[in-house]
Amino acid sequence: MLLISNTSSHTLSSLLLAGIPGLDQEGGLWTSIIFCIVYIFAVLGNFSISYIIWAEKSLHGPMYFFLAMLAINDIAFSSSTVPKMLGIFWWSDGRIDVTSCLTQMFFVHFLSMMESGILVAMAYDRYIAICFPLRYMSILTYVVLEKIAASILVRAIVMVVPIPFMVARLHYCGDDVVLHSYCDHMAVVNMACDDKEADSMYGIIVALSIVSGDLLLIGLSYTMILRAVYKMPSKDARKKALGTCVSHICVIIILYTPALFSFIGYRFGQNILPHNVHIFLSNVYILFPAFMNPLIYGVRTKQVRECVLKMVTHNRKTQRPK
Template sequence: MLLISNNTSHMPSTFILIGIPGLEDLGMLTSISFCILYVLAVLGNSLILHIIWRKKSLHGPMYFFLAMLAVNDLAFSSCTVPKMLGIFWRNDGRIDAFACLTQMFFVHFLSVMESGILAAMAYDRYIAICSPLRYTSILTYIVLEKIAASIVLRAFITIFPIPVLVSRLQYCGGDVVLHSYCDHMAVVNVACGDTIVDSMYGLVLSLSITGFDLIFIGLSYTMILGAIFRLPSRDARHKAVGTCGSHICVIIAAYLPGIFSFVTYRFGQKTVPHNVHIFLANIYIVFPAFLNPIIYGVRTKQIRDSVLKMLQVNKKVYGDLKK
C-alpha cells in the first residue's frame, strides 16, 4: 500500500507496541478477557451473516446494512486483537513499520466505515417509519449499492492520507509506541519533528466525520420520534420504538468509547491515566463487535426466531445421535 523510504521519512524499520502499560500484573486476566470477547464477536457476527445469507426474507435494506456492520466488526476486531494477544501472551510487541502503517490505515478506515454504516442505518429507520409505503421503492438494491459504495469511498479518501503523512515524519530513533495497536496519534507521539499537520488533520477529520454522522443520526431520530408520536395506536408506537431501540444501543456502544479516546488524546492526557485510556481504546475495538450481534439477536424478532430454530434443530439432531 505504501512505499517507505528511510531517506525521506526517517522511520525505524520496526516499532514496539507495549500493550497496556500499568496492567502487566493483570496481563493474563486481561488477555483472556479480550480473547473471549474476540471469539464471541467472531462467532456472533458470523452467525448474523449466516442467518441473513440463508434466509431470503431477510434480504432487505435493514439487513443489508446489518450485514455490512457485521463484516465491518469482524474486520475491525481481527486487524488488532490477534497482535494484541501476541503482546499479552508472548511479549511480542515488535511490528514492522509497513505492517504498522497498514494496521493504522485499516483501524481508522474501518472506524469511519462503521460511523457511515450507523448513519445509513439511521436513514433506513427514518424511511421505514416516516415513509413505510415507499420503503422498498426508495431503498432499492441500486440505491443500497450506491450508499455502500459511498461509505467505502468516503472512508478510503479520508483515511489514506493518514499513513502517508505519518510515514514522512522524523522519529530520531524513537520506536516505542505506547499502545497495543498502531493508533494514529500514538505513533505520531513517537515522532520528534513537527507533527502539527498530522495532529490537525486527525482533529479536523474526526470532528467533521463524527460530527456530520452524529448530526445526521440526531436529525433522523428527531424526525422518527415526531412520526412515532403521531401514530394512532399505542401498539404501533411501541413497535416503532422497538425497531429503533437496537440501533440506538449500537450507536451508544460504538461512539462513546471512540469519543472518549479522541478527547483524551487531545485534551485529557494529563488527567486520564494512560492505562485507562489504552484499555478503553481496546474496548472501543472489540466490545461493540461483541455486543452488536447480541443486541440485534435479542431485539430483532426475525434473527431471534432463526437462532432459536437453529438451536432446536441442533438439539434434535444431538438427541437423535445419542439414541
C-alpha cells in the first residue's frame, strides 16, 4: 500500500514518527528508560503468568483460560509499539515504511479490542462462577471457551480491518512526520489533505461502540453478581465471593481509565491538554495495564501465588547439592 502525495508525483513510501513532541533530550531519555523498565517487567510478568497456567494442571479452568489470553495479548499489545518507540528515543530511528505503519496501526487497534473483549469474557466467567457455582464447569466447557475466544477474535478483526484500508486510500501532502510515537489511526489521518470526516467518524463509532458496549456488558454482569452476593446467607460467603472479583475490577479500572482519557483528549481536548500529554497517555494506555495485570493477579489470586511458591520451592530442592 502506498500513500500518495498531492503536492508531487512521487509516492510517499515511508513516514517519520516524531515520538513524544515537546520533550527535551533529558526528558526523552528518562521517559524512555522508565518505559523500557516497565516494558521488560510487563513481558516477564505476563510470560510468567502464561507459563504457570500452562504448566500447572490445576489451573486449567475457565478463569485461567481467560487470564492466559489476557497475558498473551498484553505481551503482543505492548510489543506492538514500545520497541519502535525506544528506537525513536535512543537512536532517533523514527523512520517507518508505509506498509509497516499500516500493519502496526492494525495490530494496535486489533489488540486493544481483543483486550476489551477478554475483560468482558472474564466478567461473564465471574458471573457464572458466583451466580451458578454448581453448574460452573458444565456451562463453561472447553467448547464454549473456544467459541468465546473465537468471537472475541472475529469481532476485533471485522472492526479493525477497514481502518488501514481507509487510511491507505487518502491523499497526503506536505510533511511526512506523524506527530505520535506509533502509527495511531487519527495521527496518520490528520496528515491527509482529503476530507477526513469518514475516517474520523468510523474511528469514533468503533471506539464508542466497543467501549460503551463492553462496559455495559461488564456492568450488567456485576449487577447480577452483586444481587447474588447480597442474597448469600453469611458475611464470610459474601466477602469470599466479592474477593474473587477484586482483581478483575482493578484490571478494568486500569485499562479503561487511561483509554477514556486518551480517546477523549485526543479527539476533543486538543485545547485543554498539550499534544504531548495526549501521546503520553496513549502510551500509558498500552503499557501500564500490561505491567499491572500480572502484579494484580499474582498478588490477589491465591491459586497463582501457591503455584509460584510451589515452583520456587521445587527449583530450590532440585538445585541443592546431594
